[in-house]
Amino acid sequence: MMISEKTRAAIERYKGKPGDxxxxxEGIRKEFPGVVALDDVRxxxxxxxxxxxxxxxxxxxxTLMKIIAGIYTPNKGEIFLRGEKVRLNGPLDALxxxxxxxxxxxxxxxxMTVAENIWIRREPINRMGIINHAEMARKxxxxxxxxxxRIDPLSEVRFLTVAQRQMVEIAKAVSYESDVLIMDEPTSAxxxxxxxxxxxxxxxLKTRGIGIVYITHxxxxxxxxxxxxxxxxxxxYVGTHASSEVTRDDIIRMMVGREITDMFPKEExxxxxxILSVEGLTLEGTFHDISFDLRxxxxxxxxxxxxxGRSNVAEALFGVTPAxxxxxxxxxxxxxIASPADAMKHGMAFLTEDRKDTGCFLPLSILENMQIAMLQEKNVRMGFVEQGEVSRQCEEMREALRVKTPNMQERIENLSGGNQQKVLIARWLLTKPRILILDEPTRGIDVGAKAEIHRLISRLAGEGVAVIMISSELPEVLGMSDRIMVMHEGHMTGILNRNEADQVKIMELAAR
Incomplete structure (x- = not known):
């Protein structure tokens, strides 16, 4: 589907007028069962x-961006696009x-290939009415x-890294020649x-007059x-400011309504x-000769x-892809450890980096997602789950992690990304692990929730839990770790103690 000729004409009229x-x-309100997601927003x-x-x-x-993109219909309010009041009747209408x-x-x-993903529903057709794959690859x-x-248009998407897939998504959005582009956490991977x-x-894109809505934490x-x-x-809605007029602390106060005094509450x-010793761990073609101890x-x-190879090592330790x-x-x-079941028997837990594909069971409820890892012998009698006790523990964990939801029967796909992450963390904490592997535990998490999760990780360590924490954010690694193991192209390049590590040393080891 291409932009309509009417829209193209409207875009042309607006060209050369930056700042318009x-x-x-105005006045947008959106309600879900039991929840007011947006109230009089502008x-x-x-x-x-x-x-x-x-x-x-x-x-x-x-939620607001999904309204602008035509995915949700507001219960109340008005949308004006290029000066004209509009009603968006679905995502294709918005496109x-x-x-x-x-x-x-x-x-x-x-x-499907990269090219097929980008031009789906808009494939070039030859005179015979057949998709012209050569022309699609050229475009x-x-x-x-x-x-x-730098990605091969003929590569299948399943062979791309998460970062490469993100670039393909960006290229796909640009290919529609839209003048309103919404980016929801585009740098998370x-x-x-x-x-x-x-x-x-x-x-x-800015120089071409495109307006970009950018969601980030x-x-x-x-x-x-x-x-x-x-x-x-x-x-x-709290307020709008030029980014040059405020400080980081000003924004945090606006976001959370309180001071965040310590983003990395690392306790001694x-x-x-x-508890864990790894010696010469290798997965052919992925990582080689990884050795370390964890206390x-x-x-x-x-x-x-x-x-x-960071995530691959974590997956091997947990038996997802055995070494x-x-x-x-x-x-x-x-x-x-040949399977996750083996790892769990030894007191291990693993929070995956991709909550959508390998973490959440999206059609299931919060309760079902939270309890699924704890349904072992101690919670099952005569073949039946002791649902009352399981539900009680899940509710206590929901309150402890402050998961925002009207009830535990809400489908997890209806939660924000950060609340989905909290549910997954709760899932593994309910198993009472001795070794906890966290792969990007605060990806897509807001600043307030990050501090909560950091505090939780620190508390677990204080209770004797051994934690492996993978993160792409160096301040997080430096702020929370007792030691830091650095990897480059499948090899361990060094281990730094907390008192000797800094961003420069880590990057020197990571880029060897």
């Missing part, structure tokens, strides 16, 4: 600018009107050249180099790329006996660029 109002919403986007949306998880940012959205949870089709390459993206590449693309991105920002809290825990009460940070060689000892005894 592209989009305005927002405005100007041509040729980046307008960042800030707020805690559940503040209503993604036809020149509004494109890059979702936080990527939605590409893994067994994709032309688009990639313009955006300086990108390295610093890839983030800078994305920012170059955004700056180029990363303060440094706001000050680097956004012209202005709006803050939402608990479904309400007693580090005792070695009770220790937080071991795992750092490295995307593609370094081809090497030894793993728990409490001094050699063990064989």
């Amino acid at each position: 109002e592209l989009l305005r919403i 927002f405005s986007l100007r041509r040729g600018t980046v307008h960042a949306l800030m707020g805690e998880n559940g503040a209503g940012k993604s 036809e009107r020149g509004i494109a959205m890059i979702h936080q949870e990527l939605a590409l089709m893994p067994f 994709t390459q032309e688009l990639f050249d313009r955006l300086n993206i 990108l390295t610093e180099t890839e983030v800078e590449h994305l920012f170059e693309i955004i700056r180029d 990363k303060m440094n991105e706001l000050f680097e790329i956004a012209d202005e920002f709006s803050v939402f809290r608990d479904g309400k 825990a007693e580090i005792t006996d070695t 009770k009460g220790e937080i071991l940070g795992l750092a490295g660029l995307v593609g370094s 081809t060689s090497g030894r793993v000892r728990i409490d001094g005894q050699e063990v064989r």
